[in-house]
Every structure is written in C-alpha cells, then in structure tokens.
Amino acid sequence: MIGRLNHVAIAVPDLDQAAALYRDTLGAKVSAPVPQPKHGVTVIFIDLGNTKIELLHPLGADSPIGAFLGRNPAGGIHHICYEVDDILAARDQLKATGARVLGDGEPKIGAHDKPVLFLHPKDFLGTLIELEQA
Ligand SMILES: CC[C@@H](C(=O)O)C(=O)SCCNC(=O)CCNC(=O)[C@H](O)C(C)(C)COP(=O)(O)OP(=O)(O)OC[C@H]1O[C@@H](n2cnc3c(N)ncnc32)[C@H](O)[C@@H]1OP(=O)(O)O
Ligand SMILES: [Co+2]
Numbered sequence: 001m002i003g004r005l006n007h008v009a010i011a012v013p014d015l016d017q018a019a020a021l022y023r024d025t026l027g028a029k030v031s032a033p034v035p036q037p038k039h040g041v042t043v044i045f046i047d048l049g050n051t052k053i054e055l056l057h058p059l060g061a062d063s064p065i066g067a068f069l070g071r072n073p074a075g076g077i078h079h080i081c082y083e084v085d086d087i088l089a090a091r092d093q094l095k096a097t098g099a100r101v102l103g104d105g106e107p108k109i110g111a112h113d114k115p116v117l118f119l120h121p122k123d124f125l126g127t128l129i130e131l132e133q134a
Contacts, residue, residue, distance in 0.1 A: 001084055001090050001093060001094075002082035002083070002084060002090075002131075003082065003083040003084060003085065003134055004051075004082070004083045004134070005051045005080065005081070005082060005083075006051065006052065006081040006082065006083050006112075006130075006132050007045070007051060007052040007053060007054045007080075007081045008051065008052075008053055008054070008077060008079075008080050008081075009053075009054040009055075009056050009077070009078045009079045009080070009081065009130070010053060010054070010055055010056065010075060010076065010077055010078060011056045011057075011065045011068050011069050011072065011075050011076060011078040012055050012056065012057055012075040013057075013069060013073060013074065013075055014057075015033055015042060015044060015055060015057040018044070018055045018057075018075070019033075019044050019055065022046050022053070022055070028046045028048070028053075029046065029047060030044055030045075030046050031044050031045045031046070031047075032044070033057075034111065035059055036059065036111060037059060037060065038108060038109075039059075039064070039108070039110070039111075040058065040059050040060050040062060040063035040064050040065070041056045041057065041058060041059050041063060041064070041065060042056075042057045042058075042059045043055065043056055043057075043111050045111070054081075054111070056078055065078060078128060079118070079127070079128035079129065079130050080127060080128075080129060080130070081116075081129075081130035081131070081132050082129065082130070082131055082132070083131075083132050083133075083134040084131050084132070084133065084134060085133075085134050086133070087107050087115050087116075087117060087131055087132070087133040088107070090117075090131055091105065091107075091117055091131075094119065098123075099119055099120070099123045099124070100119065100120035100122075100123055101117055101118070101119060101120075102117070102118040102119065102120060103117075103118065105117075107133070110130070110132055112132065114132050114133045114134075115132070115133045116130055116131065116132045116133075117130070117131045118130050118131075119131070
C-alpha cells in the first residue's frame with residue numbers, strides 16, 4: 001500500500017535555530033517558514049532530493065505537537081510520511097485491520113496541498129505515520 005517516503009518530520013522548540021542548523025551547519029536548502037493554522041503548526045521544508053525533512057513548530061494553543069515537545073523539550077523526530085496512491089482506500093483498508101486513524105478520519109489538505117491522514121503511533125511500532133495522497 002505505501003509508496004515513497006515523502007518526509008520525516010522533526011518537532012523543534014526554536015524554528016529559526018533549527019533552520020540555521022540545517023542551512024549553515026548541514027548545508028541544506030531550507031524553505032521559508034509557512035504557517036499551517038488548520039494543522040496547528042508552522043513548517044519549514046528541506047528538500048534532500050530523494051525525500052524531505054519537515055521542521056515543525058507549534059502554532060496556537062492547541063497544537064497537536066505541544067505535548068510531544070513538552071515530553072521532548074530539545075525536539076525530536078515526530079512522524080514519518082508515506083505516499084499512497086488512494087488515501088481513502090488506504091484508510092479503509094487500515095481501519096479494517098483495527099488501526100486507528102486520528103481525528104475524524106477524514107483527510108485534511110496538508111502542506112503540499114494534497115490530502116493527508118495520521119495513524120496512531122501505538123498501532124505502528126511507536127511511530128506516528130502520516131499518509132499523503134501521491
Ligand atoms: C503541515 C501539515 C502536515 C503535513 O502535510 O506534513 C503535518 O505534518 S501536521 C503535523 C502535526 N499534526 C499531527 O501530528 C496530527 C496527528 N497527531 C495527533 O493527533 C497527536 O499528535 C497524537 C498522535 C494523537 C499524540 O498527541 P498527544 O497529545 O501527544 O497524545 P498523548 O499524550 O495522549 O500520547 C499518546 C501516546 O502516544 C505517544 N506519542 C504521542 N505522539 C507521538 C509521536 N509523535 N511519536 C511516537 N509516539 C507518540 C505518547 O508518548 C503517548 O504514549 P504513552 O505515554 O506510552 O501512552
Ligand atoms: Co508531515
């Protein structure tokens with residue numbers, strides 16, 4: 001079902017500092033910050049050619065990454081995103097296995113203007129999974 005690795009997301013306490021680390025120390029091409037109010041995060045993307053890194057910082061009081069950063073104040077890998085050809089078919093197939101789809105189960109439009117869904121980390125080896133329609 002899953003295809004390419006679209007991105008690995010890292011939650012960070014200081015977005016400017018994280019961007020500088022990837023740009024100046026690691027020599028990567030770093031995008032400008034983009035607020036994603038519907039997702040409660042501000043994101044910076046780093047295109048590595050074969051995949052991307054997504055730097056995430058909380059936006060607003062109810063950010064879904066707030067508790068994670070509380071537990072990991074220095075930041076850490078938050079989720080991995082796999083591409084799927086048909087996100088609704090993938091969702092229904094996964095739900096039939098008992099996997100929990102987060103939120104109301106309906107895809108939201110993600111940072112790449114494509115539908116995305118999240119799967120509970122407790123159902124996938126302690127890893128939060130994002131699915132993005134390819
Ligand atoms: C920019 C748009 C989009 C894109 O296009 O790329 C994005 O990436 S948006 C990114 C942010 N959005 C989301 O993450 C949405 C889905 N996430 C959630 O709904 C929540 O983060 C969560 C997964 C339900 C967790 O919320 P939290 O408040 O942390 O819940 P709990 O404290 O109850 O945690 C339960 C349990 O799960 C463990 N956990 C939590 N987060 C992670 C994680 N990222 N990776 C691994 N494990 C995680 C947490 O430690 C708890 O474990 P126990 O203590 O053992 O119960
Ligand atoms: Co993501």
